Every structure is written in structure tokens, then in C-alpha cells.
Amino acid sequence: MIPESVIVTNDIQSELTTFFTQNNYQKIAMIVDENTEQYCLPLVLDYLPEHWLIKIKSGEEQKHLGTCTQIWEYLTEAQFGRRDLVINLGGGVIGDMGGFVASTYKRGMDFINLPSTLLSQVDASIGGKLGIDFNGFKNHIGVFQDPKRVIVFPELIETLSDRELRSGFAEVIKHGLIADADYWKSVSSSDYKDQSWMEVIHHSIGIKGKVVAEDPRENGLRKILNFGHTLGHAVETYFLETENRLLHGEAIAVGMIMEAFLSHKFAGLSGEELEEISNYLLKIYEPSAIEEKLFDPIIKLTGQDKKNASGKVNYSLLRKIGDCGFDYQPETALVLDSMFYFNSLLK
DSSP states (O other), X not given: OOOTTEEEOSOHHHHHHHHHHHSOOSOEEXXXXXXXXXXXXXXXXXXXXXXXXXXXXXXXXXXXXXXXXXXXXXXXXXXXXXXXXXXEEESHHHHHHHHHHHHHGGGOOEEEEEEOSHHIIIIITSSOEEEEEETTEEEEEEEEOOOSEEEEOGGGGGXXXXXXXXXXXXXXXXXXXXXXXXXHHHHTTSOGGGOOXXXXXHHHHHHHHHHHHHOTTOSSGXXXXXXXXXXXXXXXXXXXXXXXXXXXXXXXXXXXXXXXXXXXXXXXXXXXXXXXXXXXXXXXXXXXXXXXXXXXXHHHHGGGOTTOBTTBOOEEEEEETTEEEEEEOOOXXXXXXXXXXXXXXXO
């Protein structure tokens, strides 16, 4: 179920022309980073109206209030109003932050996403979650607000490095694990480099779109989209400002292995499926072990997870491949065991 606001197309010229014919904006700002300015903007520039270009630095470490302030200042100085438009040309960082900036500037202006990474095309740009990191905590400040349009142009992922493409593939894997066993079988039957991306993008957006339509504000079912993210975000956050910094999908792959272990111990996932999941993720991501002295600080970071309630850390766990539940609360000792399990696979 692809949301009506999301268009997946190989004809970016037609879609952009149609959008700007149907929607009249006096002023348009486009947010890019140095990578999307160089590699992605030339692929769409000829089909865009006159616009202001706002350039920020790339990377998760830029996703904070300071960068938002710079963008708000630019919009203010250029006298943008509520009836103007922001275009986010980039991955999850630009989509999350650009959408947050637009949704809060003068109480909200329209924005559209042109997602440039696999991660943003199949996941981050879909569902209206917007936000920034705060005091080291990922997506700690944010809002729910749908973009006016998401135009997914698969050709843009051809600009990605292998590492960035593989990072985005983690969310594809997650979609199969939580909601579609046949999809998992399909994507896990080959390497990430050998996927049919147009089919994968359509299928993943359909899975996420269906879940979000049933639970837009993450009061229940939508929590399953966080499988692998409770521990994955904690791992990502811990290493964010170190020389061992992980990309989002790399950290989520680690989180999915650990949370698959928790699923086996706590939610009914079979040992055979645990092994199947772990082996594939290890093959694709080749992660490094985590020093035992870091276990406690990483677990402490899960205390800031947005699914938590009443002081308890809530996990989304697999009952079986293709069937995920939510609001599980495994004991800390079991969470520690999941980290020991992860390390044991790398010996």
C-alpha cells in the first residue's frame, strides 16, 4: 500500500513538471549537502523552477538544532512565508531535518522530499516522522508531519557508495522480517548488490505505508517498524562521535542480530530462524565485536528510546519471520546475553 503522496518513478521530469504545474509557490528553497549538490542536483536541476539553494554539511553529526537555526535564519532573511516550499534533496538526515525545519517555520510550510539514498527511499522519507538529534540522543526532538509529496527516483541511488547502499539495505531486510516472510526469502536469497531495486523500493514502501496507515502516530502497530532499532540506535549513538562511527543501517544490522536473539528467548522465534537471520546479516555487514566494557553504557542509552513507557524499555520482537510484536520488556540480564551472543558469532 503505497501512500498517495508517494510517487515512485523513472520519469522524474514528468513528475516534477506535474507537481509544479499543479502547485504554485512564490518562493522555493532546496536543501542539499555537498554530496547531493555534486551528484544528485544535476539529475533534477533542469526540471525545477527557480529556487534558493541552502547547503549544509553532510552527516548524522550535523543533524542538530544548530544546523536548523542556520536554515531558519536563511529562510527568514530571504523572507520565506508559510505558503512557500522547501525541497529536501538528500538522505535521511536532510529529509528528517529539512522536514522538521519546514514543519516548524512560521508554524509550518509545505515541503517535498526527493530522497537520494536507499535508506531514505524505502524508509526515512515515508511516514511523516521528522526530527533531529539532541544531546547525543537520536531523533530526540521532532514532530509528525507528512510532506506534500515524496518523489522517489531510483536512479539517484546509483550515486551511492557501496557502503551507503548496504546501509539502506538494512531497512529492506527489516521490512521482510517484521511483515512479509516471502519478501525476506526473496531479498535474502542474494547479495545486496544483486537486488532489483525498483521492485525492492516498491515492495518496501508498500509494507511501511500499510503499517503507517493503520497507526500514523505510533500508538501500537507502527512500533514494529522499530525492530532492531532499540539496541541499534543505542549502538549508533554510542559510536556516533568516535572513529568507529557506524552508518545507520550498519548499526541497525547489529541491533537486529541482538534483537533476533531476544526474539528467540522472549517472543517465540525459533532457533533455526535466529540462525538464518544472524548468518545473513553477518554475511552482508561483516560487523566487528563490541568490547564488553561498552555493554552497560550502550544498554543505558536504550533508556532514551521513544517507545519506552513507565520507565520500562519496550522492544519490538519477532514471533517468527514475517510476524512481529511490540511492547516486550526483557530483563536487562537477557539484553546483556544478546550482546554476548552477538560477540560469540564473530569468534
